[in-house]
Amino acid sequence: MAGRERPTRRFTVEVVRESGPESLALAVRTLSAHEQEQAHAEAIKWLVGTGGWQREDLIGDAGDAVLNLEVMVQILARALVDPDRTDAPFAADAAELRRCFDVDEVRACFDEYTAHALERSPFRHLKTLAEVREVADALGKGLTQPTNLQRFDTTTLRAIITSLVDRAARWTTPNSSATTPPIDSPADSSPTSTATTPRAMTLDDSETP
Numbered sequence: 001m002a003g004r005e006r007p008t009r010r011f012t013v014e015v016v017r018e019s020g021p022e023s024l025a026l027a028v029r030t031l032s033a034h035e036q037e038q039a040h041a042e043a044i045k046w047l048v049g050t051g052g053w054q055r056e057d058l059i060g061d062a063g064d065a066v067l068n069l070e071v072m073v074q075i076l077a078r079a080l081v082d083p084d085r086t087d088a089p090f091a092a093d094a095a096e097l098r099r100c101f102d103v104d105e106v107r108a109c110f111d112e113y114t115a116h117a118l119e120r121s122p123f124r125h126l127k128t129l130a131e132v133r134e135v136a137d138a139l140g141k142g143l144t145q146p147t148n149l150q151r152f153d154t155t156t157l158r159a160i161i162t163s164l165v166d167r168a169a170r171w172t173t174p175n176s177s178a179t180t181p182p183i184d185s186p187a188d189s190s191p192t193s194t195a196t197t198p199r200a201m202t203l204d205d206s207e208t209p
Contacts, residue, residue, distance in 0.1 A: 006030045008086045009116035013108045015101075026090060027083040028113045030120055031075065039074035042094065046070060072110040073098050079113050121153075129163075132156070136163040 006029040015024050031039075047053040047070055058067050077097050080090035091097040101109070139146065139160075149157060 005086070007116075007120055008081065008083075009112060009119070010083050011112045013105060013112070015105055025083050026109065026112075027081050027086055028076075028079045028109070028116050029081050029086060030117065031079055035078050036075065039078060040071055043067060043070040043074045046074075046094070069103065069106065072106050075113065076106065076109050080109060129159075132159045132163050135160055136167065139164070140167070 008027045008029045010025070010027045012023045012025050014021050044055070044058070044067070047058065047067065048055060051066075051070075053063070053066065057063050074094050077089070077091055077094040080097070082088045082090055091100070097106075135152075137143075149160070152160065
């Protein structure tokens with residue numbers, strides 16, 4: 001498997017230089033689990049060893065933002081390739097990518113990498129509430145098998161479960177306006193109701209000739 005070519009995604013990103021904006025043709029490839037872990041480790045290593053950050057400073061809003069940006073740079077250094085030669089890295093290393101791209105350009109390229117990863121993922125992600133409700137309806141009506149839930153990611157599964165629980169709660173809630181009073185059985189009839197019921201004829205009630 002190591003010798004097989006990785007799937008790639010071609011795209012263009014607009015970059016602004018002294019000559020003005022221009023479209024740059026790029027491509028991203030999928031990364032192995034090892035490469036992603038390596039990118040995260042190298043991001044922390046660079047921030048602490050070269051960037052002057054302390055490890056404890058990387059915890060919190062400011063630290064998270066800096067770490068996330070550097071992780072993007074490290075991932076793109078491994079994922080960005082020449083669109084015409086997908087076996088050739090676009091940048092020599094993370095330092096070159098960090099030096100040549102600004103923050104917006106890094107984020108734009110990373111969005112393409114994320115989109116590529118989601119397309120290749122075996123787990124389906126529902127983006128809208130309408131899509132979640134559609135799946136819940138299909139499950140409730142038996143139009144789809146419960147085993148199909150294995151295709152969805154964890155976040156989507158939570159949304160589907162929440163939708164089903166909400167519907168079940170509404171189905172079991174009494175609706176006073178839709179409730180009709182029960183019809184009394186003959187055995188439960190009150191004396192008033194039995195007075196209007198014709199009684200059987202007796203000998204005393206018969207007319208004399």
